[in-house]
Amino acid sequence: MDLESFRDGFQTMLHIKAEGRRPEQFVFTFAGFIAANGMNSRSIGICANTLSQLRHCRDGLPVACVIRGTLERTTLNDAIKFLKQVKHASGQNYILGGGDRVGDFECSAGKVVRFTPTSDGSVVYHTNHPLVNDDYDAKYADSFDPAKAVKGNSEIRFQALENRLKDLQNGIDVSSIESTLRSHDSREHPICRPVKEKSATFTFGSTIMKLSDKPEFLVAPGPPDMSPYTTFNFSEIP
Numbered sequence: 001m002d003l004e005s006f007r008d009g010f011q012t013m014l015h016i017k018a019e020g021r022r023p024e025q026f027v028f029t030f031a032g033f034i035a036a037n038g039m040n041s042r043s044i045g046i047c048a049n050t051l052s053q054l055r056h057c058r059d060g061l062p063v064a065c066v067i068r069g070t071l072e073r074t075t076l077n078d079a080i081k082f083l084k085q086v087k088h089a090s091g092q093n094y095i096l097g098g099g100d101r102v103g104d105f106e107c108s109a110g111k112v113v114r115f116t117p118t119s120d121g122s123v124v125y126h127t128n129h130p131l132v133n134d135d136y137d138a139k140y141a142d143s144f145d146p147a148k149a150v151k152g153n154s155e156i157r158f159q160a161l162e163n164r165l166k167d168l169q170n171g172i173d174v175s176s177i178e179s180t181l182r183s184h185d186s187r188e189h190p191i192c193r194p195v196k197e198k199s200a201t202f203t204f205g206s207t208i209m210k211l212s213d214k215p216e217f218l219v220a221p222g223p224p225d226m227s228p229y230t231t232f233n234f235s236e237i238p
Helices: 063-070 076-085 138-143 153-165 174-181
Strands: 002-004 011-016 025-030 037-040 044-050 092-098 101-107 112-115 201-203 206-210 216-220 230-233
Touching (some): 025 063, 025 216, 044 063, 044 206, 063 076, 076 092, 076 101, 153 174
Antiparallel strands (some): 002 201, 037 044, 101 112, 216 230
């Protein structure tokens, strides 16, 4: 989760207790904001990447509310159904996992399109540019020229993810994920971004979600090459 450097020190963990049909939840965010990503005790996890190139609308559901609404669900199928049915206020990519399955969805005001980078769908990854959703914002569509497009921050980070993850389909574990999230394969545009001047963005926090029978939420409050991961365990296990 990359945010502005002035937010450093405001990393916040919300622990939402189970109530009625609502499962227990851990939500990583910053002070004053209801959700950046999170998971629940039913092994449903969600994280998001901004896609500002896609169309937005004023009467859609904001990303933080989409995350909180998803975490209210108790099955992955219900979570995916919610993500597909809701009207989205802004362009956003969501990686949604549950149990032994994971999916990636590029969402805009008018479309929800699934992105599958590997043939069997067992591994997904994304950064901050749309790859399958063409419901572009009007200003972006008018100014975008594919012939003049150059690889920028998002494209370079995506390539680094692809290089690291495409060969791990049969051997992904927490160690390999940590190594990827801490990586600096590009000096200018690394996956793990350090704290610099207050106007720049940095890796505000890094999360790893173990969506097993005994789910765990691992959180590094800051760049994970400098901040160690802390494990949060659920008290309510179905």
